[in-house]
Amino acid sequence: MDLRFTPQELAFRDEVRAFFRDALPASIRHKMALGQRPSKDDIVTWQRILNAKGWAVPHWPVEWGGQDWSPVQNYIFKEEMQLAPAPDPLAFNVSMVGPVLIAFGTEAQKRHFLPKVANLDYWFCQGFSEPGAGSDLASLRTSARREGDHYIVNGQKIWTSRAHHADWMFCLVRTDPAAKPQSGISYLLIDMQSPGLTIRPIPTIDGEHHFNEVFFDDVRVPAENLVGEENKGWTYAKYLLGNERTGIARVGASKQRIIKAKQLAATIAVGEGTLAETERFREKVAAIEIELKALEITQLRVVSNARNLPRGVQDPASSVLKLKGTELQQAATEILMEVAGAHAMAFQSEHLWGTATDEPIGPEWAATVAPDYFYTRASSIYGGSNEIQRNVIAKRLLGL
Amino acid sequence: MDFDLSEEQRMLQESVERLISERYDFEHRKTYMKEAPGFSKTLWAQYAELGLLGLPFAEKYGGSGGGAVETMIVMQAFGRGLALEPYLATVVMGGGLIALAGSEAQRTTILPRIASGDLLLAFAHSEPQARYELSDVACTARRGADGWILDGQKSFVLHGDCADQLIVSARIGGEQRSAQGIGLFLVDAHAEGIGRRGYPTQDGLRSAEIRLSGVKVNSNAALGEPGNAADTIQRIAEHALAATGAEAVGAMAAAHELTVDYLKTRKQFGVTIGSFQALQHRAVDMLVHLEQARSMSLLATMMLDEPDPVERSKTISAATVQIRRSGKFIGQQAVQLHGGIGMTLEYKIGHYFKRFTAMESMFGDTDHHLAALARAGGLL
Numbered sequence: 001m002d003l004r005f006t007p008q009e010l011a012f013r014d015e016v017r018a019f020f021r022d023a024l025p026a027s028i029r030h031k032m033a034l035g036q037r038p039s040k041d042d043i044v045t046w047q048r049i050l051n052a053k054g055w056a057v058p059h060w061p062v063e064w065g066g067q068d069w070s071p072v073q074n075y076i077f078k079e080e081m082q083l084a085p086a087p088d089p090l091a092f093n094v095s096m097v098g099p100v101l102i103a104f105g106t107e108a109q110k111r112h113f114l115p116k117v118a119n120l121d122y123w124f125c126q127g128f129s130e131p132g133a134g135s136d137l138a139s140l141r142t143s144a145r146r147e148g149d150h151y152i153v154n155g156q157k158i159w160t161s162r163a164h165h166a167d168w169m170f171c172l173v174r175t176d177p178a179a180k181p182q183s184g185i186s187y188l189l190i191d192m193q194s195p196g197l198t199i200r201p202i203p204t205i206d207g208e209h210h211f212n213e214v215f216f217d218d219v220r221v222p223a224e225n226l227v228g229e230e231n232k233g234w235t236y237a238k239y240l241l242g243n244e245r246t247g248i249a250r251v252g253a254s255k256q257r258i259i260k261a262k263q264l265a266a267t268i269a270v271g272e273g274t275l276a277e278t279e280r281f282r283e284k285v286a287a288i289e290i291e292l293k294a295l296e297i298t299q300l301r302v303v304s305n306a307r308n309l310p311r312g313v314q315d316p317a318s319s320v321l322k323l324k325g326t327e328l329q330q331a332a333t334e335i336l337m338e339v340a341g342a343h344a345m346a347f348q349s350e351h352l353w354g355t356a357t358d359e360p361i362g363p364e365w366a367a368t369v370a371p372d373y374f375y376t377r378a379s380s381i382y383g384g385s386n387e388i389q390r391n392v393i394a395k396r397l398l399g400l
Numbered sequence: 401m402d403f404d405l406s407e408e409q410r411m412l413q414e415s416v417e418r419l420i421s422e423r424y425d426f427e428h429r430k431t432y433m434k435e436a437p438g439f440s441k442t443l444w445a446q447y448a449e450l451g452l453l454g455l456p457f458a459e460k461y462g463g464s465g466g467g468a469v470e471t472m473i474v475m476q477a478f479g480r481g482l483a484l485e486p487y488l489a490t491v492v493m494g495g496g497l498i499a500l501a502g503s504e505a506q507r508t509t510i511l512p513r514i515a516s517g518d519l520l521l522a523f524a525h526s527e528p529q530a531r532y533e534l535s536d537v538a539c540t541a542r543r544g545a546d547g548w549i550l551d552g553q554k555s556f557v558l559h560g561d562c563a564d565q566l567i568v569s570a571r572i573g574g575e576q577r578s579a580q581g582i583g584l585f586l587v588d589a590h591a592e593g594i595g596r597r598g599y600p601t602q603d604g605l606r607s608a609e610i611r612l613s614g615v616k617v618n619s620n621a622a623l624g625e626p627g628n629a630a631d632t633i634q635r636i637a638e639h640a641l642a643a644t645g646a647e648a649v650g651a652m653a654a655a656h657e658l659t660v661d662y663l664k665t666r667k668q669f670g671v672t673i674g675s676f677q678a679l680q681h682r683a684v685d686m687l688v689h690l691e692q693a694r695s696m697s698l699l700a701t702m703m704l705d706e707p708d709p710v711e712r713s714k715t716i717s718a719a720t721v722q723i724r725r726s727g728k729f730i731g732q733q734a735v736q737l738h739g740g741i742g743m744t745l746e747y748k749i750g751h752y753f754k755r756f757t758a759m760e761s762m763f764g765d766t767d768h769h770l771a772a773l774a775r776a777g778g779l780l
Binding site: 001002003004005006009072255258259262279282283285286287289290291292293294295297298300301303304305308316317319320323324387390391393394395397398399400 | 402404683685721773
């Protein structure tokens with residue numbers, strides 16, 4: 001047992017760190033360091049830089065552009081990316097639709113989609129939730145009726161993140177209304193330019209536009225865009241749950257926020273000293289750091305143990321990652337709120353996106369703090385709310 | 401990065417876990433508690449046979465040269481069984497102090513006798529007024545005719561009543577809270593001038609109040625150079641924190657399993673209570689606490705060999721905070737989820753809760769370690 005990185009792993013970390021230092025465009029780094037939101041262009045630009053290096057999808061099989069890195073290397077890579085700080089490659093592409101296509105897609109689908117998914121030539125969004133199907137996702141009703149070479153899709157999706165940026169949607173649709181809820185669902189790829197498909201924005205509590213409603217009115221989808229078998233879509237959607245959950249804790253991102261909070265607190269006068277010197281602040285931060293360190297080790301245990309487990313078997317420790325990871329992401333945004341104090345209260349959207357031409361009200365870094373705090377509440381809701389995670393863990397791991 | 405146990409470590413784990421599961425069910429434990437020293441002498445001899453009592457010592461002292469991971473493995477198993485034997489007092493702290501600070505002659509005389517099960521030690525360090533300050537030592541050592549004369553009061557001396565020898569911290573100079581001027585002395589527990597008052601602790605172990613009145617020891621009773629013991633005391637406290645951390649993790653895992661089993665068997669309203677979501681979620685939160693504590697116990701164990709004292713002590717404080725908080729949550733919720741059964745002395749679950757509670761104040765409570773870490777600038 002040795003919890004330190006090996007010399008090879010350290011050398012790899014240095015290589016990754018050096019690449020991020022040199023290859024990440026300064027304007028994107030500047031935005032990310034300030035906590036500003038990367039634009040669509042920023043995300044596309046960065047993912048293409050990564051892809052040119054062969055690093056957009058390192059966790060994929062080598063034949064589709066993966067790097068055959070060890071789990072520890074993949075971990076180091078993600079951690080360094082969050083610390084850089086650089087935008088994550090688009091998760092819908094690299095962690096969701098890509099792995100599903102690799103596992104269940106046809107040869108033609110893989111050849112067509114995978115290179116474009118990796119290079120972000122196609123931006124995918126996820127069409128899962130519906131107004132009546134949130135945590136109870138299997139009750140979804142958007143229907144797809146087979147008509148010759150096409151499916152005719154009717155219905156509505158909701159909370160569709162970044163649908164307004166997307167070229168494609170991977171979508172769960174009901175193809176057999178008579179079957180049990182989980183058995184009548186199929187996994188379709190839908191072109192967002194299809195006639196009959198409309199998008200309506202849903203502003204979120206940070207005052208921004210992330211989510212959308214997507215309406216389908218007799219949208220014709222070529223049958224060749226069905227992934228895997230008809231009525232097996234639920235299996236494909238669940239496939240991701242048992243795998244690759246290690247990115248979900250976002251330890252690097254929380255670390256980066258905490259480091260920032262400490263640096264900023266040292267600049268804020270309180271009494272004779274600074275906020276960073278007050279006992280209350282230091283102990284609060286230390287308490288978060290402890291849990292974050294524990295989560296980091298838990299994550300490394302999962303990563304390191306992955307090679308000892310048969311595929312599809314979940315490490316009990318992995319159950320901690322989503323729950324604790326999202327709690328700590330939220331705690332980190334909350335501590336930044338406390339650091340910013342009243343400065344966080346000016347609503348200035350252009351300073352959140354880095355598109356402002358005027359001077360910010362208050363310190364520049366403070367403009368992003370409240371939106372970040374508000375939006376991060378979503379982290380314990382999306383991807384299966386933390387309450388659903390607890391249900392799943394109770395059933396699968398504890399046998400309750 | 402490698403979390404796997406070696407083949408030898410796995411064998412050690414299997415044998416000590418087997419011993420505990422065969423010899424340490426709850427009924428056995430009650431019998432052991434009633435034996436004169438408050439634990440099982442027979443089992444102690446078996447630990448010696450298995451090589452557990454010499455585990456961390458070098459081979460030339462009758463040990464097997466094990467490291468922090470081996471100690472962690474043993475302590476986890478002891479935690480699961482709520483073992484009563486003075487392993488922490490004698491092997492981890494007593495033997496640890498001799499190995500860290502003792503002369504070659506002291507190591508050669510003492511360590512093999514610990515390993516063979518013939519000698520019990522206790523670390524007489526805490527004092528009633530010190531709370532958690534390791535360097536708060538009012539007990540004095542002054543020069544006598546051919547050695548030292550010790551006077552003072554020691555409290556919370558774990559297994560101090562059954563020990564054959566005590567390792568006593570005493571001040572040869574400096575202010576009461578100064579890190580300078582503390583010495584460690586090896587004292588025969590039956591020496592003239594020693595008054596011992598043993599008592600049972602809340603968790604069923606044994607402890608003692610010890611009064612030293614003009615206790616004479618000769619010069620070679622000192623461990624290391626008297627006056628410079630603060631670092632040694634800090635190190636042994638870290639070893640004790642890592643060891644009890646591992647013990648707590650073993651106990652948490654067992655308490656969680658017992659609780660989940662109870663949820664699966666207890667029926668109310670015609671169904672098992674484990675079918676209720678409120679209780680399911682609580683059981684999951686207990687699991688999260690357990691896994692976080694397990695991670696920090698591993699980290700603390702690995703950090704014992706870290707050469708940088710600041711990094712080492714910060715990380716061990718961090719681990720201690722996590723483990724203590726997890727233990728408290730799991731202990732309290734285990735009792736809650738068991739309902740009335742959790743309140744009875746006749747059932748095991750409450751005894752885990754009591755053990756977590758007792759461990760909470762050893763070498764600094766949760767707030768003490770959180771404050772220490774915060775003062776040192778935190779982890780990031």
